[in-house]
Amino acid sequence: MLSGWKEKIEQAPPSPSRRPVRIPLSAAKLSRQVQVVKTSEEAEQMVQLVYEAPVSYIGIDTEYRFAADAPIALNSKKEWRDIRSIQSFCLAFAVVGDRTIVNFAIDLRLTSLLPFIQRVLDLPVPFVCHHAQSELFVLWQLGLREPRIVWDTLLAERALRLGKKTFRARTSGISEYEEIRTQAAAEEAYTKGLGLDAVADRYGIPISRSATKLQLQESFLTKPVDEPLTKEELRYCAEDAEITAQIREPQRMACDRSGICEILDRVMMPWNVTTAETQWIGVKFDRSKCQLFRDASEGLQAKLAGELTQYGIDNPGSSQQIAVFLKRNGLAGHFPKTTSGQVSTSDRLLETREHIHPAIPLIRRFRKIRILAKDPAVTGLIEGVDGRVHTDFAVLGAESGRTQSRTPNLMGIGRHFRPLVCASNGYGIGDVDLSQIEIGIAAAVFGDRQMIEDFNSGDVYVAQAKRIFTDLIPPEDRSLPDAEFKRKHKNLRNRCKPLALGIIYGKSVYGLSADLGIPIREAKQLWDTFRNHYQDLCDGMEDAREQSVRRGYAYLSGLRRFRRSCGVATAHEKRGLGNSYVQGTAALVFFDAGNRLRRLYRRFGARLIIPVHDAYVFEAPLGCLREIAELTSRVMTETVQEWFPDLHPRAEINIEHPKFWNYEGNADSVDRFIADPTLQL
DNA sequence: GAAGAGAGCGCC
DNA sequence: AAAGGGCGCTCTCTTC
Numbered sequence: 001m002l003s004g005w006k007e008k009i010e011q012a013p014p015s016p017s018r019r020p021v022r023i024p025l026s027a028a029k030l031s032r033q034v035q036v037v038k039t040s041e042e043a044e045q046m047v048q049l050v051y052e053a054p055v056s057y058i059g060i061d062t063e064y065r066f067a068a069d070a071p072i073a074l075n076s077k078k079e080w081r082d083i084r085s086i087q088s089f090c091l092a093f094a095v096v097g098d099r100t101i102v103n104f105a106i107d108l109r110l111t112s113l114l115p116f117i118q119r120v121l122d123l124p125v126p127f128v129c130h131h132a133q134s135e136l137f138v139l140w141q142l143g144l145r146e147p148r149i150v151w152d153t154l155l156a157e158r159a160l161r162l163g164k165k166t167f168r169a170r171t172s173g174i175s176e177y178e179e180i181r182t183q184a185a186a187e188e189a190y191t192k193g194l195g196l197d198a199v200a201d202r203y204g205i206p207i208s209r210s211a212t213k214l215q216l217q218e219s220f221l222t223k224p225v226d227e228p229l230t231k232e233e234l235r236y237c238a239e240d241a242e243i244t245a246q247i248r249e250p251q252r253m254a255c256d257r258s259g260i261c262e263i264l265d266r267v268m269m270p271w272n273v274t275t276a277e278t279q280w281i282g283v284k285f286d287r288s289k290c291q292l293f294r295d296a297s298e299g300l301q302a303k304l305a306g307e308l309t310q311y312g313i314d315n316p317g318s319s320q321q322i323a324v325f326l327k328r329n330g331l332a333g334h335f336p337k338t339t340s341g342q343v344s345t346s347d348r349l350l351e352t353r354e355h356i357h358p359a360i361p362l363i364r365r366f367r368k369i370r371i372l373a374k375d376p377a378v379t380g381l382i383e384g385v386d387g388r389v390h391t392d393f394a395v396l397g398a399e400s401g402r403t404q405s406r407t408p409n410l411m412g413i414g415r416h417f418r419p420l421v422c423a424s425n426g427y428g429i430g431d432v433d434l435s436q437i438e439i440g441i442a443a444a445v446f447g448d449r450q451m452i453e454d455f456n457s458g459d460v461y462v463a464q465a466k467r468i469f470t471d472l473i474p475p476e477d478r479s480l481p482d483a484e485f486k487r488k489h490k491n492l493r494n495r496c497k498p499l500a501l502g503i504i505y506g507k508s509v510y511g512l513s514a515d516l517g518i519p520i521r522e523a524k525q526l527w528d529t530f531r532n533h534y535q536d537l538c539d540g541m542e543d544a545r546e547q548s549v550r551r552g553y554a555y556l557s558g559l560r561r562f563r564r565s566c567g568v569a570t571a572h573e574k575r576g577l578g579n580s581y582v583q584g585t586a587a588l589v590f591f592d593a594g595n596r597l598r599r600l601y602r603r604f605g606a607r608l609i610i611p612v613h614d615a616y617v618f619e620a621p622l623g624c625l626r627e628i629a630e631l632t633s634r635v636m637t638e639t640v641q642e643w644f645p646d647l648h649p650r651a652e653i654n655i656e657h658p659k660f661w662n663y664e665g666n667a668d669s670v671d672r673f674i675a676d677p678t679l680q681l
Numbered sequence: 682g683a684a685g686a687g688a689g690c691g692c693c
Numbered sequence: 694a695a696a697g698g699g700c701g702c703t704c705t706c707t708t709c
Contacts, residue, residue, distance in 0.1 A: 075703085077684090318705055319688055338688070346689060367690070374703075400699050402693085409701045412692045438693085498697085505697035514696085571696080579698040583693090587699095613693040613699095 034092075034238040037106040043116035046104050050095055050120050057126040057151070059094035059245025062108070062138040063220045063237050067385075074376055080407055083280065084384035087225050088138045090234060092241035093120060096248075103242055105234040108142060109226075118144055126151045130196045130244045136276045152272050153247045157199050158396045159260055159268065160251075163553065163562035165399055200243045203250040207243060209236070263558030263588065268395065271591040274598045274608065275393040275403060281619075282388030283410065283609050286422040286660070290378045292674045293420065297373035300677035304366040311359040316366040319345050331356055352517075368414075369677070377408035378420060391610075399564070401556050401584035403591075403611065411612050415663035419670040428625040428658025432632040433615035434590075434640065435650045436460050441589065442504050442582045444644035445557070446540025450533055456648040458482045464496040465489060468529050499530050503541060504582050506575030541578050548577035556584030557643075585643075590614060593639035597632060604628055610661070617661060629653045 037043050050058070067085035074080050088108040095102045106113055121127070121139070127147040129135045131154045136146050193202070200207055209216075216236040255261040308316050313325050323343040326332045334353050338344045347364055354360050376382045377389045384390050389408065397404035405411045413420070423429045439460050443451035454463035459482040466478055466485070469492045477488060486493050498507070498515045507515075513523035531538045548554040549569040553562040554577040561580045565573060594611060597618075601607055606620035606628045616636070620628035633651040640649040657667030672679055 315705085317703090320705075340687070342688085344688085370690095370704085398700055402699065404700060405692095406701065409692080412690090412701060414691060417691095502697060505699090507697040508695090510696040512697090572698095575698060583699060586693095615693085 034103045034105050034235050036234055037104050037113065037116075038110065040112060040116070043106070043113045046093075046106075047116050047119045049102065050093075050123055053095075054097050055123065055125050056096045056098070057128055057245065057248060058096065058120070058123070059128045059241040059243075059248075060091065060135055060147075061094075061129065061237055061241035061244060062088060062091045062135050063233065064088040064134070064138050065221055065223070065225070072381060074381070074407065078407070080376070080382050082382075082384045083137050083390055084141075084282075084386045084388075086137055086141045088141065089220060089223070089225075090229055090237050091117065091138070092234075092238040094238070094242040094245040096245050101242055101245065103238040105238045107229055107234075108138070114142060114144060121145060121147045124148055126248070128153060128245050128248045130154050130199070130240075130247070132272055133276045133279070136273065137280060140277075140280055146273060149269075150273055151248060151269055153196075153199060153244055153251055154194060155268060155272050155395055156251050156255055156264060157194055159264060159559060160254060160258055161193075161562065162396060162401065162556075162559060163399045163564055165564075196240060196243060199251075200247055203247055203254075205243060205246045205250075207239075209239060258560060260559055267558070267588055267592050267595065270595040271403075272395050274591075274594050275395055275611070277598065278608050278611065279390050279393050281607050281609060282384060282386070282390040283421050283661075284388050284424050285377060285380070285383070285420055287380060289422070289670060289674075290380065290420055293417070293670055294373050294378065296674045296677045297369050300369055301366060301373070303678075304362050304369075308359060308362055308366070313359065313363075316363055317370060322363060325359065329357060365678075375408055375413075377410070377413075382407060393611075399561060400580045401559055401561065401587045402613065403587070405610075410610050416666070416669040416673070418662050419660035419667055421661040423619060423659055426621060427619040428622045428655065429609070429617065429619055429661050430625055430629045430632075430653065430655035430658060431612075431615050431617040431661070432629060432636060433652045433654070434636055435652055437589075437614045437640065437649060438504060438582055438586050439500050440640070440647050440649055441586045441644070442541075443537060444647050445581055445585055446537050446544075448534055448537035448540065451537050452646050456646075458650075459486060459493075461493050461496040461500065462486055464500060464530075464533075465492040467533050468496065468499075468526070495526075499526065503530075503534070503537060504579060506541070506545070506571075506578050541581075544581045545574040545578035549574060554578070554580045554584070556580055557588055559584060559588065586614065589640055589643050592643070593636045596635050596639065600631060600635065601628065622658065625655055625658055629655045 035042070035046065037046055064086050066081045067087055068082065071079035071081045090105055091108050092103060092105045095104070106117060108114075121144060126149040128151045130152070132150050132152040136150075139146055193199070197207055197213065216233065219230075219233060252261060255264060305316055308314075311325060312328065313321050315321055320342070322345040323332075326335060326343055326345070331353075332343050334356060335343050335345070335349055345363075347367065350360050350364050354364070382389060389410075391408060391410045392406045394404040394406065410421075421429070436455065436459075439451070440455040442448075443455050450467075451460075454460050454467070457463045462482045462485050466473065470478070472492065473489065477485065480488065495516060498512060501507070502512055509520060509524045509527050512527060513520045516523065516526075518526075544554065549563070553560040561577070561584060563569070563573065563577070569577075590611070590613065594608060594616065597608060597616065601618070601620075604620060604624050604627070606618055606624070608616055609619050610617035616632055618628060618632060630653070633653055636651050637649045640647055654662070654665060656665045660667045662669070
């Protein structure tokens with residue numbers, strides 16, 4: 001029982017606006033027992049308790065099932081379930097006060113209780129969940145508003161171990177067997193270590209369950225929706241809410257010791273809610289366009305495969321057959337080898353050698369088309385009951401701190417095929433892209449004045465080209481505006497892109513030479529020139545790599561990415577650590593902007609539908625599309641400036657064709673493909 | 682027949 | 694010896 005609460009209620013005069021409050025169960029009975037809320041009176045008492053007693057935070061857990069009995073199998077190991085078909089059973093609050101916890105379990109099928117639940121949710125205290133997504137979906141499905149503050153114990157745990165997902169003990173001197181064993185153990189520990197029980201166990205929170213977790217979860221999966229809840233089921237729900245609540249304090253202490261509390265509160269936890277909402281909203285696919293697209297793709301695939309048989313290739317999808325084909329025609333010499341010694345047939349290589357044999361363009365075409373036609377979002381296999389596709393977002397799913405998108409990977413849909421996604425009725429689609437932001441962030445993170453100046457001047461690659469290739473540029477061209485310079489000296493400008501990105505990615509002189517198709521000596525010269533101009537950035541990157549190795553983690557502006565191995569760091573690992581300073585920081589700034597957009601959009605009825613690393617795709621009511629685009633642009637650039645006041649970022653608005661998502665205004669790319677699949681896009 | 686490795690493509 | 698970071702997904706081919 002929360003201390004002093006009973007007395008307070010007894011002494012308090014009855015509120016004139018509400019009917020007199022009844023005193024609930026005695027303190028002794030209330031404390032650490034499960035209060036099952038079945039009636040409006042009991043719900044009113046619950047609300048009264050959380051509003052009149054001091055509350056530190058509230059643990060929350062829900063139990064639900066999906067309407068469809070069986071999940072849809074995407075392949076042998078992946079299943080899909082429709083989040084819009086959630087049917088909820090119950091919800092539990094674990095109300096934590098000063099040294100007390102009071103548990104409530106509520107049957108969510110009693111709709112008359114929902115307003116009371118809302119009042120609890122509106123309390124401005126942190127609500128603690130383990131995997132908040134599930135809880136949020138349940139609330140939204142019932143038409144409830146999410147709490148203002150959400151702390152996700154699973155997300156915090158992920159943040160505490162960022163980078164350790166694929167932990168490998170790559171130490172010299174231990175046997176191969178030992179290494180494999182250690183790795184297996186580490187992987188198991190990671191996946192199992194993120195479950196509620198495992199996390200609770202790690203913080204020394206005792207778990208005592210009347211039945212096994214599996215049994216109870218099973219009972220919710222098989223239970224008919226209308227059947228009354230058993231005592232065990234309600235207690236199970238309440239127990240999980242309580243365990244979750246108990247994790248919060250020790251976990252926050254651990255986060256504080258890791259220096260990540262602030263960024264979790266300020267950016268990651270709100271971003272968790274933002275992505276959950278984005279997933280909940282989903283995107284609409286134009287079904288008839290998808291069908292036309294699939295038909296065109298299949299026809300084209302068959303045609304290309306037929307043409308390729310005359311060159312002895314009966315399966316154009318097999319890279320091995322392509323390799324054999326190249327050898328047989330004496331073309332293997334033109335291609336480098338893969339790590340396993342096979343002739344490499346990757347598209348980038350084929351592209352530059354397209355002219356050496358008529359089969360090569362056909363192969364390239366075949367490969368590209370095959371990918372999309374089978375996408376479950378395009379076939380309609382994973383459409384929700386609301387007629388929309390709900391991409392699954394995994395916050396901190398990537399070790400770099402980025403958010404992953406899966407099933408489907410909407411972020412990875414081919415640019416030209418974006419118009420398969422269409423706007424909802426009455427809405428328009430637009431997007432705003434932060435131009436060359438990773439270069440700007442890299443410059444700011446490592447404080448390179450020169451690079452910051454170039455970034456701020458406009459097209460950063462133009463500015464770099466003017467600096468690096470001064471001798472090759474006629475004096476009268478050196479002050480040309482970006483667009484004109486870009487057109488006139490396209491070559492020079494385009495040579496700077498791999499240079500700048502190379503720094504961020506830790507590229508080598510050898511890689512650069514291969515990329516630009518120039519001799520190693522020349523690449524080295526170019527590299528040195530670049531280094532001389534951007535000394536601070538290059539040194540900063542080098543320091544970042546080396547310090548991260550010794551320290552054991554890289555700094556991501558508030559988060560930490562830990563090393564994935566111990567012992568001597570490979571060059572590959574170093575590059576990854578160095579790169580995450582930039583990629584991770586860029587991600588956080590981007591999330592921060594997204595959180596603001598979500599809050600600011602509300603007034604307009606607009607919504608974020610796809611985050612794409614440095615661009616936001618949104619849906620806005622047609623009447624305010626322009627306004628939303630400008631708001632988005634402003635918020636994105638201002639957020640960057642809040643983090644890095646030296647930067648003057650630019651954003652590109654794309655709202656010319658609001659009926660479909662598109663790449664740089666090419667809204668008819670899919671239509672053109674359907675009309676003539678042999679056309680190059 | 683399942684599972685994993687490898688290669689390849691998509692996005693940033 | 695290789696030689697640019699981060700991802701998801703699908704296909705082929707091999708192995709058990």
